[in-house]
Amino acid sequence: MSGASGAGGAVPAVQERAPSASDGTSAPAPSDTPAPAASGTSAPVAPDTSAPSSSGTSAPASYHDLVSRVLAGRLGPDPRTLRIAVAFTTSQAVRHDGRRGGYRNEVLSLRLDRAVGSCAVEPGALPEGAVEDCAGADVARLLGHPLTPVRVAALDAYLMHVTPHTPENGALPRPLSAGSSVEKSRARAQAVVELLDVPPGQTVLVVGVVNSLLEALRSRGVPYIPCDLKGGRTEWGEPIVTDALNELDRCDAVLASGMTLGNGSFEPLREHALRAGKQLVMFAQTGSAVLPRFLGAGVSAVCAEPYPFFWLDGGPGVIHRYGHGHGYRDEYRHGQHRSGRPSGHLDGRTEAAL
Secondary structure, three states, X not given: OOOOOOXXXXXXXXXXXXXXXXXXXXXXXOOOOOOOOOOOOXXXXXXXXXXXXXXXXXXXXXXXXXXXXXXXXXXXXXXXXXXXXXXXXXXXXXXXXXXXXXXXXXXXXXXXXXXXXXXXXXXXXXXXXXXHHHOOOEHHHHHOOOOHHHHHXXXXXXXXXXXXXXXXXXXXXXXXXXXXXXHHHHHHHHHHHOOOOOOXXXXXXXXXXXXXXXXXXXXXXXXXXXXXXXXXXXXXXXXXXXXXXXXXXXXXXXXXXXXXHHHOOHHHHHHHHHHHOOEEEEEEOOOOOOHHHHEOOOEOEEEEOXXXXXXXXXXXXXXXXXXXXXXXXXXXXXXXXXXXXXXXXXXXXXXXXX
């Protein structure tokens, strides 16, 4: 999968869990976008001038700025002194009862003390030896690793270590009841969609198609544009577009997967939301501790779901929500779109979920 291109170019994005689309193929792999490599010395510390984040420090100017701050030791311990104890992958194949299709996913996870950082990958995409290369490595080296999933998982593990998902760090826990895979999927989807604040008739661009999320939007009568690199059709036969940037002018808010961190499309989406004053709500298994850092800097809310994910266990669980009702411009909250253009529906399909 290619990374995000310049303005107007394709922005591939995949879902946290691949859609149950009619073609049944697996999700595309994240691209390898460049990131600052770790050096032997700490970078000079510059004053923070950006907006406050959920952790009380200023929000980074970009994803690469966040990595640079970590490498400089500005957010916690020097990452050169912290080593990954365990590296592992989790692979799944799913076919929910009542759904037409199925999907496969694979997630790379890195354990740092009590914290686990994760990044989803296409099944089988990690080269042989990648997991072994991470075990025992210091975090700084992995932040400069040639593989994007390794870099994202390492950053996630570090930030989970220094700012775990707790109320003190701005997280509000949301319990998930025990249930079947589809019951827990729907419960998570409800928790995610509740973070959106869109007046009637405004359209949401969903970057990373998950049918339970679309189902939750449909039940609320919220028009949406489903977008995913793999294309195809949703469970309800709606066409899935593949170019997120091309759809931004047609939407009033964006709901995006944390996997956009791994394929290069997060920064263009964040920058657009910041410029246009639109809501950008993130649902994240990938980078669940990374995305809350951007609250107030383009991201309006995050539903964070660290490892172990809801689909691993039928018992009760918990997800963590940040920024509900905050982080986006007041004029947008009250339904005034910056461009002044009317909002549209996605071919009029707003009936209740099936």
